[in-house]
Amino acid sequence: MALLLIGGLRSGVGTTTLAANLAVALAASGRSSVLLNLSRCSTLGLHFGLSADQPLPGFDAPAAATGPINGVLLLDATVQGQTGDLGEGLSSGDFSFKGETIHIVDLSGADDGVAAQLRPHADLELCVLVPNAECLYSLPATLEVLPESAVFLLNRVDDTRRLGRHAASFVRELLGDRLIGAIQADEAVGEAAAMMQPLSRYAPSSAALADIAALANRLASLPMHQQTGAHDPASRSDAA
Amino acid sequence: MRSDVKSLLDRLNQSQFRYKEFADRFSDLETWPIFEAVIRDSRVFNYAGASSVQATSTTFPDSPPIGSVLSRKYGAPEAVSQGNTSADVRTLLARISSAAEKGEI
Numbered sequence: 001m002a003l004l005l006i007g008g009l010r011s012g013v014g015t016t017t018l019a020a021n022l023a024v025a026l027a028a029s030g031r032s033s034v035l036l037n038l039s040r041c042s043t044l045g046l047h048f049g050l051s052a053d054q055p056l057p058g059f060d061a062p063a064a065a066t067g068p069i070n071g072v073l074l075l076d077a078t079v080q081g082q083t084g085d086l087g088e089g090l091s092s093g094d095f096s097f098k099g100e101t102i103h104i105v106d107l108s109g110a111d112d113g114v115a116a117q118l119r120p121h122a123d124l125e126l127c128v129l130v131p132n133a134e135c136l137y138s139l140p141a142t143l144e145v146l147p148e149s150a151v152f153l154l155n156r157v158d159d160t161r162r163l164g165r166h167a168a169s170f171v172r173e174l175l176g177d178r179l180i181g182a183i184q185a186d187e188a189v190g191e192a193a194a195m196m197q198p199l200s201r202y203a204p205s206s207a208a209l210a211d212i213a214a215l216a217n218r219l220a221s222l223p224m225h226q227q228t229g230a231h232d233p234a235s236r237s238d239a240a
Numbered sequence: 241m242r243s244d245v246k247s248l249l250d251r252l253n254q255s256q257f258r259y260k261e262f263a264d265r266f267s268d269l270e271t272w273p274i275f276e277a278v279i280r281d282s283r284v285f286n287y288a289g290a291s292s293v294q295a296t297s298t299t300f301p302d303s304p305p306i307g308s309v310l311s312r313k314y315g316a317p318e319a320v321s322q323g324n325t326s327a328d329v330r331t332l333l334a335r336i337s338s339a340a341e342k343g344e345i
Contacts, residue, residue, distance in 0.1 A: 133272075133274045136274050136275070136277075136278050137274060137277070137278070139278060139284070140278060140281035140282075140283040140284045140287075141283065143283055143284060143287040144283040144286070144287070163272070166272060166275075167272075170275050170278075174278070174279075174284070
């Protein structure tokens with residue numbers, strides 16, 4: 001897989017946190033991992049020890065100006081997303097996300113148009129939801145909008161809570177195979193963010209990290225479904 | 241704390257439990273109104289119909305698509321006949337539970 005889109009069924013479901021820790025988990029498993037930010041108010045840097053006023057390297061920055069943090073290359077493609085250059089570049093073949101490197105795009109805070117321009121080039125789109133009434137209420141609209149190939153992930157699953165347990169069961173029955181995983185609710189996730197560290201560094205034995213690592217392994221083993229294939233691969237640095 | 245439990249914890253070198261709740265059986269789920277609202281939503285109807293057209297189109301061409309979600313899951317076709325109360329979640333779950341008890345699913 002080369003391009004993975006991660007979005008939330010609604011805001012506040014932990015999409016950015018998941019994207020960050022998933023990218024770290026993929027890197028820890030030996031996969032080259034790139035994390036793309038598409039929002040001006042993203043909190044991606046929080047999980048990598050970057051201060052809020054510290055900009056991420058631009059998507060068009062020279063390769064020499066960028067470097068991985070915790071094994072993950074962080075790039076800010078907000079401008080390219082908003083101008084449409086990201087989708088156009090992928091369509092024209094100016095650059096490509098094909099190959100062994102897994103590019104994770106955090107769609108949190110990004111306009112719907114940005115997701116639309118990336119969708120044809122994505123190998124997989126992952127929609128994050130939590131087992132609560134608000135997400136269930138939003139689910140029908142999301143099912144209508146998302147492509148049928150999109151898959152779902154239940155975040156913050158807590159079997160000790162009655163409603164959460166029932167809602168999770170309901171979602172599992174409704175989505176069937178489209179639900180590809182679940183992440184346990186774990187206070188270590190929030191604590192790691194407060195420590196400005198990835199979960200693997202702050203709480204390497206946490207339950208949520210085990211789930212994220214399992215998800216990473218599963219995603220890394222998935223076959224590609226990318227719809228485009230006519231363009232010659234070109235590296236991002238070629239376009240820069 | 242019961243002595244056998246304390247003994248077990250000592251052997252495990254643990255000082256306390258970690259309780260594990262097992263997921264409810266689907267038939268034991270409470271029918272929260274939001275569940276029924278989702279199931280009755282026409283967009284979920286469409287999603288269910290598209291994802292399970294083969295499960296319903298030949299045998300039960302007039303069945304409401306949402307019934308097909310659970311009938312596909314549990315093979316309970318009697319739960320989805322049109323014009324009855326099958327779209328009612330409580331009724332549907334009761335039928336599924338009954339079928340499970342009879343060993344039909």
